[in-house]
Amino acid sequence: MWSPGEAIGFAWDRIKSDPFIIVGAIAVATMIAAMPSTLTDVAGEVYWAAVHGTAGSDNPFEQLSDPVYLAITLVGIAVNSLAQAFMMGGIMSFSLKVARHERYSFTDIFSGARWFLPALGINVLGYLGIVLGLILFIIPGVFLALAWSLALPIAVDRDIGAIEALGESYRLTTGHRLSLLVLFLGLGAIALLGLCFCGVGVFVAVAIGQVALAWVYGRLSGTA
Numbered sequence: 001m002w003s004p005g006e007a008i009g010f011a012w013d014r015i016k017s018d019p020f021i022i023v024g025a026i027a028v029a030t031m032i033a034a035m036p037s038t039l040t041d042v043a044g045e046v047y048w049a050a051v052h053g054t055a056g057s058d059n060p061f062e063q064l065s066d067p068v069y070l071a072i073t074l075v076g077i078a079v080n081s082l083a084q085a086f087m088m089g090g091i092m093s094f095s096l097k098v099a100r101h102e103r104y105s106f107t108d109i110f111s112g113a114r115w116f117l118p119a120l121g122i123n124v125l126g127y128l129g130i131v132l133g134l135i136l137f138i139i140p141g142v143f144l145a146l147a148w149s150l151a152l153p154i155a156v157d158r159d160i161g162a163i164e165a166l167g168e169s170y171r172l173t174t175g176h177r178l179s180l181l182v183l184f185l186g187l188g189a190i191a192l193l194g195l196c197f198c199g200v201g202v203f204v205a206v207a208i209g210q211v212a213l214a215w216v217y218g219r220l221s222g223t224a
Helices: 004-017 020-052 061-065 066-098 105-109 111-133 141-145 151-159 162-172 179-197 202-223
Strands: none
Touching: 004 020, 004 179, 004 202, 020 066, 020 105, 020 111, 020 202, 066 105, 066 111, 066 151, 066 202, 105 141, 111 141, 111 151, 111 162, 141 179, 151 162, 151 202, 179 202
16 A cells, blocks of 8 residues: 655655756756747737737637637647647656666656657546546546546656557556545645745656656556
8 A cells, every 4th residue: 555645754854865957857847848839829819910909809719719819729638738749758758767766867868759649638538538537527427537637657657659558547546536635635735835935846747746646556557
């Protein structure tokens, strides 16, 4: 058995052993993954201001009714999904090495090409399943989010496809989903606390979350 506190405590101890590399690498990878979305958001607002003479609109449907603004938004979503899929594999590979006390380096975060397709598939299928579940009175969506939460570390560690990884995650998390829910709530609280430190603490919270998730996967799969 394991506890959320044990997972967070382990992650915190590992980060304290090498804070600049662990937090720095995951922070850089996270910012790179978010960059396309940020750039297209800025491009959309610049276009809207240039054409309509205002900095934005209180009604998002008004903006999305503009075909050019809609096109910019859709391109941003597509490019952001690709960037996330690439970086997520590298982040998880790095986090697994940290959790297992294996040799790691900053450049590991750029190794995501190897798991690009599985990560993209997990993103897309997971998003569709969770959104559908949320539409069906929220609880099924939360259930699927917890059941599939280990799909990425499984895909990275075992070099398997998205569907197989989702299925294996469902199996591994059986009997542990309540603990996973408490873990994610705890990580959310840590992230909120991080915002109090000029936002810098959020990067520490993200690093704790990634290493903790890698540790949980190792514990449940017997590969710690």
